[in-house]
Amino acid sequence: MSSYEIAVLPGDGIGTEVMPEALRVLDAVRAEYGTEFRYRHFDWSCETYRETGRMMPADGIDRLRDHDSILLGAVGYPGVPDHVSLWGLLLPIRREFDQYVNLRPVRLLPGVTPPVRDKAPGDIDFWVVRENTEGEYSRLGGRQGEGTPAEMVLQTAVFTRHGTDRILRYAFEFAERIGKPHVTSGTKSNGIYHSMPYWDERFRAIAAEHPQVAVDQDHIDILCARFVMSPERFDVVVASNLFGDILSDLGPGVTGTIGVAPSGNINPERRFPSTFEPVHGSAPDIAGRGVANPIGQIWSAAMMLDHLGEQDAAADVVRAIESVLGAGAVRTPDLGGTASTADLGKAIAAEI
Amino acid sequence: MSSYEIAVLPGDGIGTEVMPEALRVLDAVRAEYGTEFRYRHFDWSCETYRETGRMMPADGIDRLRDHDSILLGAVGYPGVPDHVSLWGLLLPIRREFDQYVNLRPVRLLPGVTPPVRDKAPGDIDFWVVRENTEGEYSRLGGRQGEGTPAEMVLQTAVFTRHGTDRILRYAFEFAERIGKPHVTSGTKSNGIYHSMPYWDERFRAIAAEHPQVAVDQDHIDILCARFVMSPERFDVVVASNLFGDILSDLGPGVTGTIGVAPSGNINPERRFPSTFEPVHGSAPDIAGRGVANPIGQIWSAAMMLDHLGEQDAAADVVRAIESVLGAGAVRTPDLGGTASTADLGKAIAAEI
Ligand SMILES: CC(C)[C@H](C(=O)O)[C@@H](O)C(=O)O
Ligand SMILES: CC(C)[C@H](C(=O)O)[C@@H](O)C(=O)O
Numbered sequence: 084m085s086s087y088e089i090a091v092l093p094g095d096g097i098g099t100e101v102m103p104e105a106l107r108v109l110d111a112v113r114a115e116y117g118t119e120f121r122y123r124h125f126d127w128s129c130e131t132y133r134e135t136g137r138m139m140p141a142d143g144i145d146r147l148r149d150h151d152s153i154l155l156g157a158v159g160y161p162g163v164p165d166h167v168s169l170w171g172l173l174l175p176i177r178r179e180f181d182q183y184v185n186l187r188p189v190r191l192l193p194g195v196t197p198p199v200r201d202k203a204p205g206d207i208d209f210w211v212v213r214e215n216t217e218g219e220y221s222r223l224g225g226r227q228g229e230g231t232p233a234e235m236v237l238q239t240a241v242f243t244r245h246g247t248d249r250i251l252r253y254a255f256e257f258a259e260r261i262g263k264p265h266v267t268s269g270t271k272s273n274g275i276y277h278s279m280p281y282w283d284e285r286f287r288a289i290a291a292e293h294p295q296v297a298v299d300q301d302h303i304d305i306l307c308a309r310f311v312m313s314p315e316r317f318d319v320v321v322a323s324n325l326f327g328d329i330l331s332d333l334g335p336g337v338t339g340t341i342g343v344a345p346s347g348n349i350n351p352e353r354r355f356p357s358t359f360e361p362v363h364g365s366a367p368d369i370a371g372r373g374v375a376n377p378i379g380q381i382w383s384a385a386m387m388l389d390h391l392g393e394q395d396a397a398a399d400v401v402r403a404i405e406s407v408l409g410a411g412a413v414r415t416p417d418l419g420g421t422a423s424t425a426d427l428g429k430a431i432a433a434e435i
Numbered sequence: 436m437s438s439y440e441i442a443v444l445p446g447d448g449i450g451t452e453v454m455p456e457a458l459r460v461l462d463a464v465r466a467e468y469g470t471e472f473r474y475r476h477f478d479w480s481c482e483t484y485r486e487t488g489r490m491m492p493a494d495g496i497d498r499l500r501d502h503d504s505i506l507l508g509a510v511g512y513p514g515v516p517d518h519v520s521l522w523g524l525l526l527p528i529r530r531e532f533d534q535y536v537n538l539r540p541v542r543l544l545p546g547v548t549p550p551v552r553d554k555a556p557g558d559i560d561f562w563v564v565r566e567n568t569e570g571e572y573s574r575l576g577g578r579q580g581e582g583t584p585a586e587m588v589l590q591t592a593v594f595t596r597h598g599t600d601r602i603l604r605y606a607f608e609f610a611e612r613i614g615k616p617h618v619t620s621g622t623k624s625n626g627i628y629h630s631m632p633y634w635d636e637r638f639r640a641i642a643a644e645h646p647q648v649a650v651d652q653d654h655i656d657i658l659c660a661r662f663v664m665s666p667e668r669f670d671v672v673v674a675s676n677l678f679g680d681i682l683s684d685l686g687p688g689v690t691g692t693i694g695v696a697p698s699g700n701i702n703p704e705r706r707f708p709s710t711f712e713p714v715h716g717s718a719p720d721i722a723g724r725g726v727a728n729p730i731g732q733i734w735s736a737a738m739m740l741d742h743l744g745e746q747d748a749a750a751d752v753v754r755a756i757e758s759v760l761g762a763g764a765v766r767t768p769d770l771g772g773t774a775s776t777a778d779l780g781k782a783i784a785a786e787i
Binding site for chain 2: 159164165166169170174198199200219220221222223224225226228231232233234235236237238239240241242243244245271272273274275276277278279280281302303304305307308309310311312324325328329331332333335336337339341
């Protein structure tokens with residue numbers, strides 16, 4: 084019987100409300116599949132920051148290191164600047180644990196009305212594979228001439244061969260593994276002079292290693308437009324840190340699933356724990372009322388199960404989500420219903 | 436009677452097919468409003484590049500300088516790498532002529548079926564104001580360790596006080612001028628460490644100079660999603676060069692108008708000529724068949740008229756476009772009809 088050590092970080096806002104529902108569903112998985120989970124809870128958050136001036140303790144990364152996975156809620160709260168909360172917790176975890184893949188499904192779900200017309204479940208079903216450790220998210224740069232008319236800020240993006248090749252390779256291998264051998268690269272080599280032509284060059288090189296996988300590439304501007312105009316054309320979309328960030332919010336925007344989409348921040352070699360978290364943020368506007376939709380957190384737990392090797396349980400959780408959504412009897416307000424966070428969590432747990 | 440010197444650069448692909456229709460409509464404007472246009476034609480294009488190794492002659496910029504405006508078709512053709520064709524023509528023109536505003540309407544038009552559901556003309560009607568001379572489109576950077584496993588590329592974005600403040604100010608003044616005093620800033624200060632917090636700081640400073648204008652800001656990832664989920668919330672969206680590029684393709688993607696949207700590359704002080712060009716590219720796949728939709732080029736000519744101070748004529752051209760689209764009798768294949776490029780151009784000219 085497998086047993087896993089899970090670090091649980093609910094974070095801020097609705098993060099603390101949706102996390103218990105994911106644990107409830109994992110309890111159901113334990114009952115059904117006999118998989119053991121041992122949780123350690125961490126209350127690191129913007130509140131910690133307000134009390135201590137740090138988002139996590141100085142040895143925070145070390146305290147997380149010995150876990151099989153990290154399940155994260157959401158980070159960020161009014162009064163703490165985003166770049167403080169994120170560069171103090173989320174982004175160091177991604178980097179220290181070399182979680183170089185950010186993986187997010189874009190899928191039209193039963194029972195969810197998308198903003199685009201004429202699409203049915205099955206029409207839109209693809210994955211965004213985002214580079215998660217380098218690229219445009221960089222601390223290289225700074226300001227000069229502060230406070231003068233000549234003031235300027237430089238911001239340097241970093242694309243290494245190591246970092247670029249491994250994310251591209253992951254995308255090709257992932258596309259083969261899921262039986263959709265077709266990869267689209269997001270680029271902007273017509274405008275961004277150095278990094279994006281390099282990205283294209285490496286895309287061609289890694290594509291040549293995978294001749295059985297069909298390839299496409301689109302500049303990010305038209306690629307975003309195509310996410311709306313023809314989302315059915317995509318299977319696996321690979322992109323840099325920034326472009327992947329944009330695409331993996333836009334995709335769920337198109338399918339109406341921003342409130343329910345999950346994500347994995349994955350270290351594929353499993354040398355370090357991977358982090359699984361919903362795409363949505365801490366949503367201070369609705370926090371504290373018990374009405375947040377817990378599906379993003381629950382689906383993230385399913386992605387975690389898949390990563391841990393528990394494919395059957397993972398598929399079962401996704402099936403339970405789809406079945407409850409499809410039935411439509413239990414819906415939180417964002418889906419047009421009146422159910423609470425806990426009602427929806429219980430309904431899904433009951434389907435396992 | 437006003438008279439204007441116009442530099443006409445059809446460029447590549449369908450650029451050469453849609454340009455004559457814009458000139459046809461300007462002829463109708465001349466007949467109706469008595470406005471004189473003197474054209475100088477330039478055949479600079481990817482073909483020029485293949486013959487001469489340059490996209491334009493060494494003194495190209497100087498040859499354009501003495502015009503009141505530049506009307507551009509589309510640049511780019513298979514076989515010439517994008518970053519060559521663009522950094523050899525389009526981008527130098529934007530920069531040398533300090534066309535620091537890239538302005539694009541996002542508007543649901545009659546007779547165009549958008550990919551989003553439940554929206555009618557009037558619901559979506561806003562402008563993207565994009566910084567057009569600095570930011571992420573930069574030649575600063577380079578490669579080291581070429582061909583080794585340590586290979587890496589740096590790409591540096593530049594945000595000056597001068598460049599940031601003037602585009603933000605333009606956005607606020609434009610919002611007031613068009614009677615929609617509400618500006619949304621596209622940012623990513625939670626992930627991009629130096630440049631985007633600076634962008635936010637300057638946005639706050641320039642907003643403080645315009646207390647009568649309402650402000651909003653969204654990170655680019657959720658902003659893109661909101662373009663799809665709730666496009667009616669926007670009036671004027673201001674963004675950096677890259678983010679503005681993405682948003683001003685995505686917007687027309689949402690309204691189904693990529694094939695018909697115009698853009699202005701504007702030097703507001705009129706110290707240099709401004710350039711007006713359709714959002715669409717050279718579309719090599721349909722070039723040479725006389726079926727391209729000329730509305731993007733014609734609408735660009737309308738934006739040019741507006742910039743030149745011919746507001747009545749400009750409004751008349753836009754009205755003619757909407758009237759022909761609304762009537763629906765003359766449609767090119769992209770709009771579901773069988774009309775030719777010239778048919779549609781003639782129909783619009785006849786409405787002036
Ligand atoms: C062709 C390309 C360099 C250009 C840009 O990104 O500026 C285009 O997408 C545009 O928006 O005019
Ligand atoms: C919060 C922010 C820094 C983060 C990102 O941009 O990576 C978020 O948008 C995400 O996608 O996980």
